[in-house]
Amino acid sequence: xxxxxxxxxxxxxxPLRPERPxxxxxxxxxxAEARDELGRRERQAVLDVASEWxxxxxxxxAAVTLAFGWAAVRGAPEPPATExxxxxxxxxxxxAGALPGILVNRPEPSTDRVLQSVVYER
Numbered sequence: 789x790x791x792x793x794x795x796x797x798x799x800x801x802x803p804l805r806p807e808r809p810x811x812x813x814x815x816x817x818x819x820a821e822a823r824d825e826l827g828r829r830e831r832q833a834v835l836d837v838a839s840e841w842x843x844x845x846x847x848x849x850a851a852v853t854l855a856f857g858w859a860a861v862r863g864a865p866e867p868p869a870t871e872x873x874x875x876x877x878x879x880x881x882x883x884a885g886a887l888p889g890i891l892v893n894r895p896e897p898s899t900d901r902v903l904q905s906v907v908y909e910r
Contacts (some may be wrong), residue, residue, distance in 0.1 A: 797805055806814065
């Protein structure tokens with residue numbers, strides 16, 4: 789980069805070759821302009837590599853997720869069997885499998901009792 793290569797230029801083109809200080813300024817300007825473009829290209833190259841890896845790894849990640857999900861479902865203990873409630877139990881509380889008495893044999897409070905408890909309890 790620092791060597792002078794005037795002999796590489798054809799003789800008819802040598803008068804057009806810029807002087808050494810001007811060549812340095814030109815090179816510095818070109819490097820400054822190229823630095824931004826090369827930085828953009830480098831960032832784009834990183835994104836391209838990440839995108840390529842994502843395309844390759846995504847099916848593997850999906851398969852691993854499915855395998856772990858399947859293992860979790862297969863390894864979970866089976867819930868205890870619950871007895872289905874027959875409609876007759878809900879309609880006829882005197883049947884053999886009746887609901888507990890506390891749910892069906894509670895008398896509704898009368899409005900008189902509510903008023904007495906509110907007024908006379910003070």
